Every structure is written in structure tokens, then in C-alpha cells.
Amino acid sequence: MSDDGTLIIGGGIAGAATAWHLARRGAEGVVLLERERDFGAHATAQNAAILRTFTEGDATGALAHETATFLMDPPDGFSEVPLLDPKGLILQLGASGDEELARWRATKPDPDAVRPLDAAELQERFPWYSGPTEGAWLVEDEGEIDVAALLEGYLRGAREAGCELRAGAEVARFIKTTNGIEGVVLSDGEELRASKVIVCAGGWAGDLAREAGSTLSFEPRRRHLMVTSADEAVDAAWPIFWSQPEAFYTRPESGGMLLCACDEEVVAPDECTVDHEVGERIAEKAARLVEGVMNAGCAHLWAGMRTFTSDDDFLIGPDPDVDGLYWAAALGGHGVSCSAGVGRLAAEHILGEDPSDDTARALDPRRSQVTQLS
Numbered sequence: 622m623s624d625d626g627t628l629i630i631g632g633g634i635a636g637a638a639t640a641w642h643l644a645r646r647g648a649e650g651v652v653l654l655e656r657e658r659d660f661g662a663h664a665t666a667q668n669a670a671i672l673r674t675f676t677e678g679d680a681t682g683a684l685a686h687e688t689a690t691f692l693m694d695p696p697d698g699f700s701e702v703p704l705l706d707p708k709g710l711i712l713q714l715g716a717s718g719d720e721e722l723a724r725w726r727a728t729k730p731d732p733d734a735v736r737p738l739d740a741a742e743l744q745e746r747f748p749w750y751s752g753p754t755e756g757a758w759l760v761e762d763e764g765e766i767d768v769a770a771l772l773e774g775y776l777r778g779a780r781e782a783g784c785e786l787r788a789g790a791e792v793a794r795f796i797k798t799t800n801g802i803e804g805v806v807l808s809d810g811e812e813l814r815a816s817k818v819i820v821c822a823g824g825w826a827g828d829l830a831r832e833a834g835s836t837l838s839f840e841p842r843r844r845h846l847m848v849t850s851a852d853e854a855v856d857a858a859w860p861i862f863w864s865q866p867e868a869f870y871t872r873p874e875s876g877g878m879l880l881c882a883c884d885e886e887v888v889a890p891d892e893c894t895v896d897h898e899v900g901e902r903i904a905e906k907a908a909r910l911v912e913g914v915m916n917a918g919c920a921h922l923w924a925g926m927r928t929f930t931s932d933d934d935f936l937i938g939p940d941p942d943v944d945g946l947y948w949a950a951a952l953g954g955h956g957v958s959c960s961a962g963v964g965r966l967a968a969e970h971i972l973g974e975d976p977s978d979d980t981a982r983a984l985d986p987r988r989s990q991v992t993q994l995s
């Protein structure tokens with residue numbers, strides 16, 4: 622590869638989207654390095670696949686809207702299957718949620734797709750729901766993402782536009798000079814030189830930050846998902862239901878229901894294993910809020926990492942201190958539904974376009990909030 626190329630570390634949704642945007646923009650010498658044999662084997666394969674543009678911040682909201690537009694109308698040839706099933710998202714917010722919702726709704730390309738839902742319609746759309754019904758909203762144009770098709774689209778498009786995709790390539794350390802980072806060394810000793818290296822390593826971003834000498838900090842938080850056994854009473858067309866006050870969400874999956882109690886325990890990236898007590902807590906909460914859901918029993922329980930930095934916003938752009946080092950990381954619980962925007966913004970930084978709108982500034986790793994706290 623050429624010394625002035627770009628190495629992308631991590632072949633999850635963030636690395637794949639960054640590769641796609643870079644390659645489509647004509648960047649040369651782009652290599653995507655993934656240590657597993659398969660791309661997208663970690664958080665990208667373990668998430669709930671929900672498109673929810675109602676996020677915690679304006680900047681992530683903007684990237685989510687950008688990605689929603691991409692999912693609804695992807696570029697020609699990107700995917701042979703629809704990337705989004707807009708089955709609807711019922712959002713239940715607490716007493717203080719209305720103001721936040723009004724603010725977000727005003728930023729949505731189609732604000733009319735969001736409307737209040739009364740108890741009768743909530744029951745009609747999701748007949749199993751047995752919890753409180755106040756404060757529910759229907760987001761008609763959001764729903765379930767086909768994450769495998771999205772990842773495949775980014776990877777195929779990147780490869781076709783000239784990006785080299787390398788699985789089974791683990792970055793062990795960086796090549797550091799007085800000029801900053803100038804490449805990486807793989808665990809088999811192979812050296813790869815490049816003028817820019819971008820870390821898209823999900824839960825392992827912190828390990829690579831320490832190795833690079835970056836002051837950025839990362840916190841992987843474990844979250845469990847459960848899927849119940851198939852039950853013929855489940856209607857695959859039911860919407861996604863998400864309650865903020867109950868910290869709970871659910872949607873149909875594989876003939877059963879996917880359930881989440883929004884647990885978040887800080888873990889070391891190599892120790893993100895299943896805790897069956899959390900599974901019991903999910904079952905208890907689900908039994909209270911969704912009548913009969915646990916009758917079929919648990920078919921599958923797993924855990925994955927949502928990774929955050931000190932102010933809980935994404936990190937996209939150059940490292941504050943280390944030249945040649947870039948980040949598309951700390952994507953928390955929105956990395957899939959923001960992926961097209963994340964990849965676009967990361968590519969603009971790598972290409973030296975110095976994006977400086979409000980979104981870029983809010984997520985820039987050089988922002989004072991993360992450089993002072995880390």
C-alpha cells in the first residue's frame with residue numbers, strides 16, 4: 622500500500638461505512654483491517670437493529686436523520702433488499718419528555734410522521750402491551766434495519782471502489798515517529814505504513830488509544846438482549862415499542878419477541894459475557910409490561926458492548942494530540958442508525974476537508990469536554 626494511504630482499524634459498521642465513503646470519494650490506498658475472520662462480528666452483529674432518530678443529542682440526531690434518509694433511499698445498486706422495514710416505533714416518554722420530543726420532531730425531515738398515540742390505538746397496534754399507556758407517540762417512518770444487508774452494502778461498495786478488505790488482520794501496535802502515527806504492526810509482525818490511521822474498533826478503542834498515546838478515554842458498557850421462542854400469536858408486523866420511563870424495549874423477532882431491559886454495566890472489552898441474572902430481570906420486566914410474552918420461554922440471550930467516551934457523545938475526527946490518528950468510535954447505542962452519517966463525517970476529516978458545522982464540532986475529538994475530562 623502507498624505511504625499516504627489510510628488504514629481503518631475495525632471492520633464493524635463504523636469501519637465499513639467509513640471505507641465506503643472514502644472509496645466512493647476516490648481515496649486511494651484505503652485498507653480496512655478486521656481481526657476476526659468475519660466482518661461485523663461484534664456490536665454490529667449483536668444489536669437490536671432499531672432505527673430510532675430520537676437520540677440524546679442534536680449532533681447524533683442529525684447523523685441519525687442523515688442515515689434514515691440513506692436507509693429509505695440508498696444509492697443505486699447498494700442493496701438488493703430493503704434496508705429498512707418502517708414498521709413504526711412507539712416511543713413512550715416520561716412526564717418531562719414532551720419538550721425534548723417537540724425539539725427533535727422539528728428537526729425531522731417529515732415531522733408529521735410523529736403523532737401522539739392514545740391508549741386505544743396503542744392497544745390496537747401492540748395488543749400484548751399491558752403497561753402504562755400515558756405519553757406514547759407513534760413514529761410512523763422508523764423501524765427495523767436489515768443490519769446484515771447494510772454492512773454488506775458498505776463492504777461491497779468499498780471493495781468495488783478500490784478499498785482493500787482484510788479479515789484476520791489484528792493490529793497489535795502503531796508505528797510511531799516524531800511526526801506522529803505512520804502505520805501499524807499486525808500481530809503476525811507485518812508492517813503497514815500509511816499517513817492516516819482511523820480507529821473504528823468499538824469496545825477495543827480504549828486499548829488502541831492507550832497504545833497510541835492518546836488521552837481519549839472509552840467505556841464499554843454491556844447490554845443484554847433476549848429473544849423468546851416462536852409463538853404463533855406474535856404478529857411480525859407489530860411496531861417496535863420503547864418506553865423511556867420503564868427503560869425497556871421490544872419488537873417481534875424470528876417468530877418470538879426481542880426484549881431489552883436497558884442494562885448498562887461497565888465491562889472490560891474481552892470480558893463481555895452473558896450474566897443470567899440479567900436475563901431473569903429482563904423476563905420479570907417483560908412479564909409485567911407485555912402480557913404473556915414469557916409464556917414461550919427464552920430461546921436466546923446474549924450480550925454486547927455499547928461504547929462511550931466521557932461526555933457520552935460520538936468521537937469522529939482527528940485525535941487531539943497524536944498526528945495522523947483519527948477516530949470514528951464511542952458510538953454508544955446508535956452506531957447502526959447513524960452509520961451513514963458517521964462514515965461521511967469521518968471520510969471528510971480524513972480527506973482534509975475540515976468539516977466545521979455544528980454537528981462536526983460537537984463530535985470532534987478535540988472538543989474541550991472530552992480533552993479536559995479524560
Ligand SMILES: Cc1cc2nc3c(=O)[nH]c(=O)nc-3n(C[C@H](O)[C@H](O)[C@H](O)COP(=O)(O)OP(=O)(O)OC[C@H]3O[C@@H](n4cnc5c(N)ncnc54)[C@H](O)[C@@H]3O)c2cc1C
Binds near residue numbers: 633656664667793823
Ligand atoms: C445490545 C445492543 C443493542 C444495540 N441496539 C442498537 C440499535 O437498535 N440501533 C443502533 O443504531 N445501535 C444499536 N446498538 C449500538 C451499535 O451496535 C453500535 O453502536 C455499533 O455496532 C458500533 O459499531 P462499531 O463498528 O463501532 O463497533 P463493532 O461492531 O464492535 O466493530 C469493531 C470491530 O473492531 C475490531 N477490532 C477491535 N480491535 C481490533 C484490532 N486491534 N485490530 C483489528 N480489528 C479490531 C473488532 O473485532 C470489531 O469487529 C446496540 C448495541 C448493543 C450492544
